[in-house]
Amino acid sequence: MGTDVNETPFKIEPLTDTDLLKALLARRWGDDLMMFGRTWKIGEYEAIVARDDNGEVLGIATHAVQKTTILALTVDNFSAVRGVGKALLDRIAEIGREKGARVIRVLTTNDNTPSLRYFQKLGFRIVALYPGAVMIYRTVARNLPEIGVDGIPVRDAIELEIDL
Numbered sequence: 001m002g003t004d005v006n007e008t009p010f011k012i013e014p015l016t017d018t019d020l021l022k023a024l025l026a027r028r029w030g031d032d033l034m035m036f037g038r039t040w041k042i043g044e045y046e047a048i049v050a051r052d053d054n055g056e057v058l059g060i061a062t063h064a065v066q067k068t069t070i071l072a073l074t075v076d077n078f079s080a081v082r083g084v085g086k087a088l089l090d091r092i093a094e095i096g097r098e099k100g101a102r103v104i105r106v107l108t109t110n111d112n113t114p115s116l117r118y119f120q121k122l123g124f125r126i127v128a129l130y131p132g133a134v135m136i137y138r139t140v141a142r143n144l145p146e147i148g149v150d151g152i153p154v155r156d157a158i159e160l161e162i163d164l
């Protein structure tokens with residue numbers, strides 16, 4: 001390992017501390033997760049975190065199994081450390097396989113072209129487009145921003161999948 005911050009080692013572990021979960025999700029999502037056509041309350045999904053050697057949280061992902069699909073509700077790398085997002089998705093894949101899932105499904109929005117590039121580079125393919133969905137989600141999850149990446153209005157939900 002060199003001194004480059006991007007080479008910081010980290011580990012992925014379950015997150016069961018509800019207060020910490022709420023605080024971490026509040027960084028980007030606020031209290032209400034509204035996605036995949038419904039709201040998700042604490043307890044209806046599970047979470048994993050990436051922590052560095054000092055225990056600092058680098059990133060978080062949340063997931064829930066629906067029949068033969070494991071939904072990655074959120075995936076966030078809060079740090080500059082490379083590989084956190086991929087490691088979180090790899091762990092979700094392991095959990096999904098253990099629980100009998102056959103695919104991972106993720107959701108992003110029309111503005112979020114970096115995540116569209118990212119997911120497709122990892123092998124995900126677009127399987128659904130819901131024009132205007134975010135405008136409906138916003139009536140429930142009021143924290144959802146109006147303007148997203150590159151100043152693009154956030155309107156549409158885009159779902160992607162990868163086989164397990």
Ligand SMILES: CC(C)(COP(=O)(O)OP(=O)(O)OC[C@H]1O[C@@H](n2cnc3c(N)ncnc32)[C@H](O)[C@@H]1OP(=O)(O)O)[C@@H](O)C(=O)NCCC(=O)NCCS
Binds near residue numbers: 113
């Ligand atoms: C999307 C996100 C989770 C990616 O996490 P990350 O830790 O930065 O990504 P990783 O380091 O694991 O990248 C894995 C691979 O994807 C590539 N990649 C990362 N971001 C990319 C991008 N914007 N475009 C293309 N490729 C990208 C990396 O180069 C890497 O490829 P490599 O292994 O061939 O070098 C992170 O950027 C993030 O937190 N974004 C904000 C939240 C978000 O939009 N989440 C997704 C919707 S819920």
